[in-house]
Amino acid sequence: MRERVAAVWGTVRYLLVGALTGLVSLVLLPFMLVSLLVARPTALRLLHDWAGRERVRVAAFTGAPIPEPAPPERVWDARNDVAWLVVHGLTGTVVGLLGFALPASAVNAVLVPFYWWAVPEDDPVTSPYPVTSWLGAAFMPLVAVGYALLSLWFVPWLGRLQSRAARALLSPPAGARLAMRVAELTASRAAALEAHGAELRRIERDLHDGTQNKLVAVAMHLGIVERALRRDPAAALPMVLTAQDAVSDALSGLRGVVRSIYPPVLSERGLDGAVAGLIASSGVPCALTVTDLRRAPAAVESAAYFVVAEALTNVAKHSGATRCEVRLSATDHLLLDVWDDGHGGADEEHGTGLAGIRRRVTAFDGTMTLDSPVGGPTTLRVTLPLGG
Ligand SMILES: Nc1ncnc2c1ncn2[C@@H]1O[C@H](COP(=O)(O)OP(=O)(O)OP(=O)(O)O)[C@@H](O)[C@H]1O
Ligand SMILES: [Mg+2]
Structure with missing residues (x-):
């Protein structure tokens, strides 16, 4: 009533x-x-x-x-x-x-x-x-x-x-709506290509500057080990250990790159489990609400995961919040909200994180809205189409 x-x-x-x-x-x-x-x-x-x-x-x-x-x-x-x-x-x-x-x-x-x-x-x-x-x-x-x-x-x-x-x-009228939709889809396809290109360049950089360099160092160490073995096998042992360390280092770097492409935790625990993991390691006390979530295409889940990861990093880094909340739900769209009670004033122009979220989301024909008046609170809302 x-x-x-x-x-x-x-x-x-x-x-x-x-x-x-x-x-x-x-x-x-x-x-x-x-x-x-x-x-x-x-x-x-x-x-x-x-x-x-x-x-x-x-x-x-x-x-x-x-x-x-x-x-x-x-x-x-x-x-x-x-x-x-x-x-x-x-x-x-x-x-x-x-x-x-x-x-x-x-x-x-x-x-x-x-x-x-x-x-x-x-x-x-x-x-x-x-x-x-x-x-x-x-x-x-x-x-x-x-x-x-x-x-x-x-x-x-x-x-x-x-x-x-x-x-x-x-x-x-329907014709004009169709034309508008075509324009939107053309823009989102361009964004998808752009995001894909940027992602490829990032992976190439990570592999080149990290893993490849470390493996080159390992190869050099092994060359030295080989020569030492010919001359004085006993002196070669510490060098073998150094080479082993270098391999472990390269491996952990490689694991990092793999995780940045598709976090394995997503396939093991689903999006809600993966987000719960992010929240557990967040510096600000954070609640998670999940309603009607179902499995989404891997690319969508991984985009959502990175959005939450960046949003939570921002909350911890910039907001001064005492509390935050992540809400996940799905209808024909995956809907995710990250809310914090901090001082607000988030601005896309002042960094690469939020702009990156927008690029990622646009590539999937999704939407991002940021509501962050000075004085707070801040809400970041992202929708991603689930298709089908
Ligand atoms: N939750 C938030 N509360 C208050 N201010 C925020 C919040 N999130 C972002 N900001 C502000 O908006 C700016 C832009 O954020 P963005 O994530 O794009 O960049 P960044 O975090 O500074 O750097 P990075 O490129 O590493 O993400 C930040 O510098 C910060 O001042
Ligand atoms: Mg950031």
């Missing part, structure tokens, strides 16, 4: 703002129609911005974003926005005031018993009948309940009506 009332209150606010924007749209309407004929570019831009605001408003109200079409170049491209302006201009105000009137009448009906006697007798309170006696006033709370019940049903219906109409008119 409390949720229902909160939803009605949210809808009333939405409809009231809609009443205002409806009024503005109504005033704008004749000017817009004329200026679309005489001053096209400016009018098109203005209309695109005004409709864009409504897209954001409807998205905030319904929780589902409306894709933003490219700015129109011809009046024909803006036909949907014009249709919305006409509909919203003509109905927005009325719908908004209707949505406000019912709950307001309920509140008024509750108050009538307290003030009906102060109202002039020849012009009594009339909602829905003239209140001219205490008996009439006594029934008002019942009327209030009636209005309230009606509001609970009618106001959400009005909100749905207005937001659905706006969504239908303001969503880009």
Whole structure:
């Protein structure tokens, strides 16, 4: 019930703002129609911005974003926005005031018993009948309940009506949506190639500078050992030991490189187990919440693992947090949140870690959002498509 009332209150606010924007749209309407004929570019831009605001408003109200079409170049491209302006201009105000009137009448009906006697007798309170006696006033709370019940049903219906109409008119047409999707996929393919190239270069560097150099040193040691063996086998022993150490060193370097390609812990313990391992060694106390997780393609799991690893390193290094939380869940996307109660102010431009996360995630056609106001808290949210 409390949720229902909160939803009605949210809808009333939405409809009231809609009443205002409806009024503005109504005033704008004749000017817009004329200026679309005489001053096209400016009018098109203005209309695109005004409709864009409504897209954001409807998205905030319904929780589902409306894709933003490219700015129109011809009046024909803006036909949907014009249709919305006409509909919203003509109905927005009325719908908004209707949505406000019912709950307001309920509140008024509750108050009538307290003030009906102060109202002039020849012009009594009339909602829905003239209140001219205490008996009439006594029934008002019942009327209030009636209005309230009606509001609970009618106001959400009005909100749905207005937001659905706006969504239908303001969503880009299917063709344009397809073009936008193609552009997105082209960008994510370019990012995938770029990320793949960067990863190959990194592995090549790690193998070249680390493992290869160490193995070269081992080969040199073995050459020295060979010569020593010919001359004085006893003196060769410490050199064999040195060569053995060098091999162990090269091996552990190689293991590091392998782990950086695909952490074995992922195949052994799954993403949740691997993340639990990261959390256990995190410097800041951290909680893990896992809901409905299922196995994802290895590349996706490994990307998610590196995202959490970098995010937790950042929390420990920069945030000054006392607590952090990692949330993992999966629907058709793998969703991961890393939250900390630190001082915030994270900035992608100031390092390579966060920018690297974005590159990795974009390569999978996923999304990354960073919310880190100065003063905190910080939330890093990443979604990765699971495919299939
Ligand atoms: N959780 C956080 N809380 C507060 N500030 C943060 C947080 N994460 C990152 N930052 C800030 O954002 C900046 C960028 O982070 P990023 O991870 O990109 O780089 P970095 O950690 O400094 O270096 P590296 O390239 O080694 O990751 C950091 O320098 C830090 O100031
Ligand atoms: Mg970092």
